[in-house]
Amino acid sequence: MTEPTTPAALFATALIVSASDGHARVDRDFLKRARIFAVRHVASGAEALAALRRDGLTLVLCDDKLTDMDGRDFVAALRADPALAAAPVILTAAGGTKADVLSAVKLGVAGFMLRPYSEVTFQRHLAMAAHMTRFAAAERAALARAVHKEAAGDVAGAQHAFAALAKAPDTAPRLFEEGMAALAVRDVERAILAFHKALAVNKLYVEAHLGLARAWLAKGSTRQYRHYMKQAASACARERRFVELRDQFVSLLAADEAGFNPFLALGHELLGERHYTAAVSLYRLALELAPKNADAYVGLSKAYHFLRRPDLAERAVRKGISLNERHLEARTIYRRLTGVRDEAIPGLEAPAAQPAAQHLPLLLRGVLYLAGLATETLVRSRRTSAKAA
Structure with missing residues (x-):
């Protein structure tokens, strides 16, 4: 039809x-x-x-x-x-x-x-x-057919139908990236469309894995049931993270002022929320927007410290001091990392010249970190469930 x-x-x-x-x-x-x-x-x-x-x-x-x-x-x-x-x-x-x-x-x-x-x-x-x-009308129809087979008692048919849906490419992270990229350049209509698609794909992913879990339970496999339930739960957590990140970014953009660096602001928020890996990505993006921002290097140093990378933490804070030798927080962090007394901390070396940036729009490149962040819970769950299996 x-x-x-x-x-x-x-x-x-x-x-x-x-x-x-x-x-x-x-x-x-x-x-x-x-x-x-x-x-x-x-x-x-x-x-x-x-x-x-x-x-x-x-x-x-x-x-x-x-x-x-x-x-x-x-x-x-x-x-x-x-x-x-x-x-x-x-x-x-x-x-x-x-x-x-x-x-x-x-x-x-x-x-x-x-x-x-x-x-x-x-x-x-x-x-x-x-x-x-x-959008995704064919996939929703396939899901409805799988649910109908399950209700009719066709366990094998339902399992096969749910598995076909679960094997489809997981495009939710890419669609979410597109939404963030559009939002960053104030293309609201394209952002709305991309976010809708990301959440719709994620919902289908959840429903397919829940269906697989029920099918395996009906076949008597508790191990497989738990495996697919964990996949569904992880995708639910990813959806919540999608929405949280989108809303945080919207709030930051709404408060936009001259010289405002949304990546630096969001990096500070994620650092406070203990999302250290994501904060590192945000601070790096902030530095692409403003390569001489000492605050971004200080934030980067903190994130690396909590990730137990003292070498990278020291390198970042050294660059921060090179840019602003009177930055009190940077000097305090450097003293704690190295044990050097404050009066002995020099201005340090000038930051090394950075290679030319790629000829791609910064904000389009910048949002790539979001896919890794948004799928972090999902990947971690897959590893855990794989070990259990």
């Missing part, structure tokens, strides 16, 4: 949630031009939630102002309900700051439009919502 490709083919109905009748009329007209005719308008978030629970998921166009709550609070309530979390939502606002636009990324909406918007803008966001809904 041919997969539907147009918004009208995917969205038979639409729900407009807005306290403004005027806004609703505009949106209804645009939807009709897109050949989506079954449109309902409600003014409150409570009415919208009730309608979605009663009538099923549909495309939602939500204003930032509702009669009973803020539109963002409505989207948050929607995402908190497992039965409604997958509803595609396009958030609209009469005005918005940079922080408002970035907050749309954290909400997981299918788009964010500022009123008044043109029909071209509306159609572009509608197409993006359709693309997000259509």
Whole structure:
């Protein structure tokens, strides 16, 4: 059967949630031009939630102002309900700051439009919502068939179907990288799409491994059951880490000021959270943005110290002192690492010349660390489960 490709083919109905009748009329007209005719308008978030629970998921166009709550609070309530979390939502606002636009990324909406918007803008966001809904449709259908076989008692058939899904390439880390790269250069629409895909792929990965675990349990293999349960649990942990990192980056970008280095700020946060390997990657990226930032070298030194690499910690703090010999924290760290008395600490040597950077956008290269960080839990679990096996 041919997969539907147009918004009208995917969205038979639409729900407009807005306290403004005027806004609703505009949106209804645009939807009709897109050949989506079954449109309902409600003014409150409570009415919208009730309608979605009663009538099923549909495309939602939500204003930032509702009669009973803020539109963002409505989207948050929607995402908190497992039965409604997958509803595609396009958030609209009469005005918005940079922080408002970035907050749309954290909400997981299918788009964010500022009123008044043109029909071209509306159609572009509608197409993006359709693309997000259509993404991984074949894999979701395969998962549904596997679950049906399991429910019918076909254990062998279910195991084979779940295993086929589990063997598919795990593209979630790459998609997450794309989202972070887009976010770093403020391409919000591309970031929204990439994050949605990353989380969708990860969810399929979890469901496939849970299905395999159940199949092996039905066949009496406790060892294999535990192995696949660990895989599923690790992927769940990875999803949480994806969301945490995305939201941290959004918060940092929202506070962006002149001279702001988001990688340095996030490195400090991860160091405080004891994610030392990730912090090392962030500080290195911060130094690509600002090669003469002594604070980045000091942070790098701390991270290496906690990773029990005193040689690298000393080298980093020496570079920090070379850049700023009056940096008190750098001198304190150097004294503790080497035992040299403060008055004997010289300005040290000038930092060695750095080789020319690759001719690739820094932020596109920079986010590569995220795949390793986000999959760290997964890899560790695989090693553990492999030993158990």
